[in-house]
Amino acid sequence: MKYISLIAGTAAITAASFAMADSHEEVNPAVTARQSHMQLYAYNLGILGGMAQGKIDYDAEAAQTAADSMVALTSMNTASYWPEGTAEGTKAQPAIWENLDDFMSKGEDLAFEVEGMADVAGTDLASLQGAMGNLGGTCSACHREYRARD
Ligand code: HEC
Numbered sequence: 001m002k003y004i005s006l007i008a009g010t011a012a013i014t015a016a017s018f019a020m021a022d023s024h025e026e027v028n029p030a031v032t033a034r035q036s037h038m039q040l041y042a043y044n045l046g047i048l049g050g051m052a053q054g055k056i057d058y059d060a061e062a063a064q065t066a067a068d069s070m071v072a073l074t075s076m077n078t079a080s081y082w083p084e085g086t087a088e089g090t091k092a093q094p095a096i097w098e099n100l101d102d103f104m105s106k107g108e109d110l111a112f113e114v115e116g117m118a119d120v121a122g123t124d125l126a127s128l129q130g131a132m133g134n135l136g137g138t139c140s141a142c143h144r145e146y147r148a149r150d
Contacts, residue, residue: 031090034081037073044069045136050120053130064122070116074111079104091148099145106142113138 047066048054082103096103113135120127128145 001051027089028083028086029146030081030083031086031092034092035077035090037076037078037081040073041070041139043074045139048117048128048132049136051125052129058125058128060122060124063128064118067114067118070114074107078107092147093146096146103142103146106138106146109141110135110138 004006044066047056048063051058051063055087082092082096082100084097086092087096115137117131120131
């Protein structure tokens with residue numbers, strides 16, 4: 001289903017989407033790895049965000065687990081996920097490779113805010129809510145510059 005959003009553009013993009021959907025062996029494993037890693041961020045952030053917004057009941061243990069999982073994710077060295085020449089057919093913007101230091105430093109900003117969340121997620125709801133804005137902001141700051149829009 002996620003390929004649907006890519007189809008909105010030109011015929012060339014449509015063709016590329018079908019190629020990706022049909023033959024997974026043609027997708028660079030680094031691309032699959034980085035997209036999967038992003039999905040794991042989103043999954044754990046979804047738990048924390050759901051609690052922050054009152055859509056999920058606050059549960060200190062579940063909140064701490066989600067935050068700790070994000071710490072584990074940001075502690076991984078993901079530099080090899082981004083080989084040059086892998087923007088096509090993905091949402092990664094070529095600007096990544098023109099500003100690699102900035103791109104990587106946005107990853108470090110995320111790691112910093114994830115630590116901040118892990119320090120307080122299990123304390124109480126108000127503390128979790130207090131850490132949420134900065135954390136979510138680091139995702140958007142990178143996506144704004146380096147991820148193509150839908
Ligand atoms: C350092 C930059 C950076 C940071 C920080 C970042 N992202 Fe991403 N994200 C990207 C890029 C670039 C893509 C596009 C990757 C691609 O299409 O290959 C992406 C893609 C995604 C996707 C789509 C994955 C897919 O299946 O195609 C999700 C979901 C996502 N990010 C969630 C998050 C969340 C949640 C956070 C914060 C907790 C986050 N990202 C932080 C750069 C970043």
